[in-house]
Amino acid sequence: MSSQGPKQVLFAQFAVVAKTLGHAHRLELLEQLAQGERSVEVLAQKTGLSIANASQHLQQMRRAGLVASRRDGKFVYYQLADDSVLDVLAALRVVAERSVAEVEQVVRSYFNERDALEAVSREELLQRSRVGAVTVLDVRPEDEFALGHLPGAVNIPLRVLERRLAELDPANEIVAYCRGPYCVLSYEAVAALRARGFKVRRLEDGLPEWRAAGLPVVSGSA
Amino acid sequence: MSSQGPKQVLFAQFAVVAKTLGHAHRLELLEQLAQGERSVEVLAQKTGLSIANASQHLQQMRRAGLVASRRDGKFVYYQLADDSVLDVLAALRVVAERSVAEVEQVVRSYFNERDALEAVSREELLQRSRVGAVTVLDVRPEDEFALGHLPGAVNIPLRVLERRLAELDPANEIVAYCRGPYCVLSYEAVAALRARGFKVRRLEDGLPEWRAAGLPVVSGSA
DNA sequence: CTATCATTCAATGGAATAATTGAATGAGAT
DNA sequence: ATCTCATTCAATTATTCCATTGAATGATAG
Numbered sequence: 001m002s003s004q005g006p007k008q009v010l011f012a013q014f015a016v017v018a019k020t021l022g023h024a025h026r027l028e029l030l031e032q033l034a035q036g037e038r039s040v041e042v043l044a045q046k047t048g049l050s051i052a053n054a055s056q057h058l059q060q061m062r063r064a065g066l067v068a069s070r071r072d073g074k075f076v077y078y079q080l081a082d083d084s085v086l087d088v089l090a091a092l093r094v095v096a097e098r099s100v101a102e103v104e105q106v107v108r109s110y111f112n113e114r115d116a117l118e119a120v121s122r123e124e125l126l127q128r129s130r131v132g133a134v135t136v137l138d139v140r141p142e143d144e145f146a147l148g149h150l151p152g153a154v155n156i157p158l159r160v161l162e163r164r165l166a167e168l169d170p171a172n173e174i175v176a177y178c179r180g181p182y183c184v185l186s187y188e189a190v191a192a193l194r195a196r197g198f199k200v201r202r203l204e205d206g207l208p209e210w211r212a213a214g215l216p217v218v219s220g221s222a
Numbered sequence: 223m224s225s226q227g228p229k230q231v232l233f234a235q236f237a238v239v240a241k242t243l244g245h246a247h248r249l250e251l252l253e254q255l256a257q258g259e260r261s262v263e264v265l266a267q268k269t270g271l272s273i274a275n276a277s278q279h280l281q282q283m284r285r286a287g288l289v290a291s292r293r294d295g296k297f298v299y300y301q302l303a304d305d306s307v308l309d310v311l312a313a314l315r316v317v318a319e320r321s322v323a324e325v326e327q328v329v330r331s332y333f334n335e336r337d338a339l340e341a342v343s344r345e346e347l348l349q350r351s352r353v354g355a356v357t358v359l360d361v362r363p364e365d366e367f368a369l370g371h372l373p374g375a376v377n378i379p380l381r382v383l384e385r386r387l388a389e390l391d392p393a394n395e396i397v398a399y400c401r402g403p404y405c406v407l408s409y410e411a412v413a414a415l416r417a418r419g420f421k422v423r424r425l426e427d428g429l430p431e432w433r434a435a436g437l438p439v440v441s442g443s444a
Numbered sequence: 445c446t447a448t449c450a451t452t453c454a455a456t457g458g459a460a461t462a463a464t465t466g467a468a469t470g471a472g473a474t
Numbered sequence: 475a476t477c478t479c480a481t482t483c484a485a486t487t488a489t490t491c492c493a494t495t496g497a498a499t500g501a502t503a504g
Contacts, residue, residue, distance in 0.1 A: 006332035006404075006406060007250070007404060007405075007406060008246060008250075010318075010404050011246040011249040011250050011253075012246045013318050014243075014246075014249055014311075014314050014315060014318045015243070015244050015245050015246045015248075015249055016244075016318075017244075017314055017317055017318045017321070018240050018241075018243035018244035018245075018249075018314055019240075019241065019243075019244025019245070019461095020244070021236075021237070021240035021241075021243075021244070022237050022238075022239075022240035022241025022242070022243070022244045023237050023240075023241070023461095023462085024230060024233040024234045024236075024237045025462095026237075027233040027236055027237055027240075028229070028230075028233050031233075039480080039481095040480070040481060040482090041480065041481085049463095050463075050464075051480080051481075051482095052463085052464075052465080052466095052481085052482080052483090053462080053463060053464080055480095055481060055482060055483095056462085056463085056482085056483095057462095059482080064321070065317070065318070065320070065321025066317070066321065071470090071471085071481095073471065073472065073480095074470080074471050074472060074478095074479065074480050074481080075471095075480065075481085076480075076481060076482090081320075081321050082317065082320050082321060084313070084316045084317045084320055084321075085317055087313045087316065087317075088310065088313035088314055088316070088317045090313075091306070091309045091310035091312075091313040091314075092236050092239055092240055092310055092313075093236065094306045094309065094310070095239055095287070095288070095304065095306045095307055095309075095310045096235050096236045096238075096239045096287070098287070098303075098304050098306055099239070099286070099287025099288065099303050099304060099306075182228075182229060182232050183229075184228060184229060241491095245491095245492090247492095261450080261451095262450070262451060262452095263450065263451085271493095272493075272494075273450080273451075273452095274451085274452080274453090274493080274494070274495080274496095275492085275493060275494075277450095277451060277452060277453095278452085278453095278492090278493085279492095281452080293451095293500090293501085295450095295501065295502065296448095296449060296450050296451080296500080296501050296502060297450065297451085297501095298450075298451060298452090
């Protein structure tokens with residue numbers, strides 16, 4: 001067991017990290033953590049896991065070095081250990097997209113392919129927002145918005161979007177975003193708003209990628 | 223099981239890919255495949271696995287879309303499905319390096335830290351080889367060399383290096399490379415050649431990364 | 445057509461992992 | 475100090491995964 005070469009030891013370590021990524025619940029937890037720091041309770045609630053189960057998955061990821069935890073009062077807050085975790089998730093996504101036919105099917109059937117293609121790049125959004133002719137719309141829940149959002153973004157969670165259409169200027173083009181490339185919220189927001197006659201597109205990816213690109217993020221509620 | 227949202231389905235697919243990466247033997251097989259196409263028998267022999275075991279791991283990776291197979295006569299040849307597989311492996315390495323302390327320890331204790339730091343970049347090697355003042359030394363076994371190597375490279379496998387020192391020009395600087403960032407061969411070659419008074423450095427990474435960077439690769443034995 | 449060889453399949457036992465339950469810890473609040 | 479609450483630990487069961495064995499394909503060679 002222990003008389004292996006250095007290569008075996010390294011591969012074993014890499015395997016631990018990969019294996020830890022190899023569970024849907026943990027990937028979902030990581031997607032949540034990509035939004036920002038979260039307590040165990042919130043994570044469990046957002047992912048639909050039991051507290052104990054979420055706790056154990058989180059600890060396993062901590063052991064693998066994917067996340068870090070911090071205690072504040074009676075809450076324990078978890079966060080991604082490093083930006084490189086986002087990178088490996090992105091790389092994983094690419095492999096799965098290119099190689100697993102089923103993924104593409106799912107994406108095409110659940111999401112509108114055109115919307116994906118017409119997504120606004122971060123660079124384009126930056127340019128346009130300098131001119132001021134764009135409404136940046138964050139359709140995530142309030143708590144995620146409060147933890148961090150794009151500068152100047154308006155927060156109208158998808159659930160209440162229909163009721164708060166009056167807050168949006170129909171003359172301005174809208175760019176909607178949410179958690180990441182596979183977050184359903186912004187897709188549905190685009191569909192809903194287009195049905196009402198708004199001119200609206202999706203931002204490519206979501207907040208975590210924006211932050212990882214080194215672009216400014218504002219925290220606190222508006 | 224089936225009444226899940228699209229997100230769960232996607233995460234489940236990603237998890238399959240990650241889980242497939244989560245085993246040391248499969249990572250070792252992938253490192254071999256990164257060198258080029260290989261038959262099951264050769265892969266089993268190079269990794270020290272039984273034929274049946276190697277076959278099953280390979281099939282699992284094929285199901286996950288990580289590798290592709292092709293039959294030629296009585297042999298079945300496997301290869302990486304896509305360059306993106308190399309990307310995800312690289313990302314995995316970064317995460318493991320940054321987060322798992324043990325990895326760094328292993329790297330530092332088995333390899334010479336200075337050699338890692340003094341590695342020659344691909345760009346630098348290209349520049350220097352245009353001037354012609356560099357001997358490019360491939361220390362992998364003959365069969366791997368035959369499958370693909372750097373243009374103008376000399377192949378002296380590490381095992382026979384001591385016996386074939388005469389083939390190297392002591393006046394020229396030598397740049398040694400092998401399979402990848404954690405391949406021991408080039409580290410040992412550097413150590414051995416320095417002890418003999420040669421001026422020698424390692425190439426960063428190895429052949430797969432060279433190929434992935436879009437740089438030219440020659441196949442066939444010299 | 446039979447023999448041979450590389451690979452795959454099928455089945456086994458053994459090990460690791462996942463989710464649930466209920467109890468234990470550790471920090472604030474009363 | 476005692477109580478409350480968020481989190482973790484410990485123990486259990488069900489499930490999945492791993493490596494080995496020997497038999498079954500599928501292709502070439504004689």
